[in-house]
Amino acid sequence: MNRSLFDLARKLKLEKASREFRDIREAHGHTATRRLMDEVFVDFPDIDHSFIREFQTAGFFARVLELALFAALREQGKELDRTSPAPDFVVRGDAPVAIEATTTNPPQGVLAEDVDIASAVRRLIPDDLEAAEAEFVFQIGKALRRKLDHRDAQGHAYWEKPHVERVxxxxxxxxxxxxSALFHTTGPLSTYLYGIRDVPTRDRQSSLVLNSQIVTEHRRKDKTIPSGLFAQPEAEHLAAVIFTNSATVSKFSRMGTERGYGPEDVAVARCGAMYNPDPDAAQPVPFGYVVGDYGPEEHETFSEGFHVLHNPWARTPLAAGALDGFTDHRLQPDGRLLTTIRHPDYFVSQTMIIQGGKAALPMARRRVQQYLAGNAGRR
Known part of the structure; x- marks a missing residue:
């Protein structure tokens, strides 16, 4: 029987646990978060028995990503094989796929304790957008290449392991x-993966026109890395990249609250920017809602916020329907990226947990109204 994620791992003292874990473990406002995480973990096969300790210490964010990805795949009815510790997930059936999860992390020598990720709620937008985007691309590139270069004790890459050959x-x-890392969306990542960016212009009728521009490298300060990872020889075995900026504690908080797992004196609000369906729109639109102010048919899913960017040059590409529950991105012959949206596409958001007895819900609704009123001109 699985233990709770919030029971301390054997011989681990609370003061040695990560700050993020301690905050969630102890916060009244995260009651719904804890309950939903534990509910998902009941069915999570912890093959090497390291998940709880890593969740409670330096691997907290990576383990939250794994937990949300597991829940999303299970939500889609995928047949999961967790009999081997690597790759993290193997989907069996008619459209198999092997998935290894990773995260970008604070620079070497900087502990997670020193980086207040929670401050992203208060300071979501980076101070220098151009520099932050460059850092994002470099960090994502490093994380992906680290996994592509990884070999096990037998010298096998992930795709060479006997149980995932030809998958x-x-x-x-x-x-x-x-x-502020969670601010970034698929835009700069797709540019890095495909070596192409969309440049928006307007025609004489003021209609939006997107033109493809080839990108050969990415620069950060005095360093450069080549663009177009998918087209490079070392990525020929990489069928796709799954990206998300919402497999976070906040997702578990919102979904747990929707299910009624939270206390009555806590309300949750979500505000941010989302996809604009207007074909001539160059900017997202603001959104805001109080979690639970709608029916069950509108409840958030674990699959929301996950994006699949396919590698058109992969030696073993994904079969149709392999990850059909996620938003899908495919490069077209004309250099444009075709995106198939299957869920509400929230680019970036912040989740506010509000405690205040019977006043919590009215306070949350006022916060949302104030946010929408303050961003009414952003179209």
């Missing part, structure tokens, strides 16, 4: 290298 290999990644 499409996919890397899932999320960024936690600094407090």
């Amino acid at each position: 499409p290999f996919v890397l899932a990644v999320q960024s936690f290298h600094n407090p």
Whole structure:
């Protein structure tokens, strides 16, 4: 029988646990978070019996990503094989896929304790957008290449392991290298993977026109890395990259609250920017809602927020339907990226947990109204 994720691992003292774990373990406002995480973990096969300790210490963010990805795949009815510790997930059936999850992390020598990821709620937008995007690309590139270069004790890459031979290999990644890392979406990542970026212009009728521009390298300060990872020889075994910026504690908090797992004196609000369906729109639109102010048919899913970017040059590509529950991105012959959206596409958001007895819910609704009123002109 699985223990709770919030029971301390054997011989681990609370003061040695990560700050993020301690905050969630002890916070009244995270009651729903804890309950949903434990509920998902009941069915999570912890093959090497390291998940709880890593969840409670330096691997907290990576383990939250794994837990959310597991829940999303199970939600889609995928047949999961967890009999081997690596790759993290192997989907069996008619459209098999092997998935290894990874994260970007604070720079070497900087402990997670020193990086207040929670401050992203208060300071979601980086101070220098251009520099932050460059750092994001470098960090994502490093995380992906680290996994592509990895070999086990027998000298096998992930895709060479006997139980996943001839199975499409996919890397899932999320960024936690600094407090504003979750601000970034698929845009700069797709540019890095495909070596192409969309440049928006307007025609004489003021309609939006997107033109493809080839990108050969990415620069950060005095360093450069080549663009177009998918087209490079070392990525020929990489069928796709799964990206998300929402497989976080906040997702578990919102979904747990929707299910009624939270106390009555706590309300949760979510605000941010989302996809604009107007074909001539160059900017996202603001959104905001109080969690639970809608029916069960509108409840959030674990699959929301996950994106699959396919490698058109992969030696073993993904079969149709392999990851059909996620938003899908495919490079077209004209250099444009075709995106198939299957869920509400929230680019970036912040989740506010509000405690205040009977006043919590009205307070949450006012916060949302104030946010929408303050961003009414952003179209």
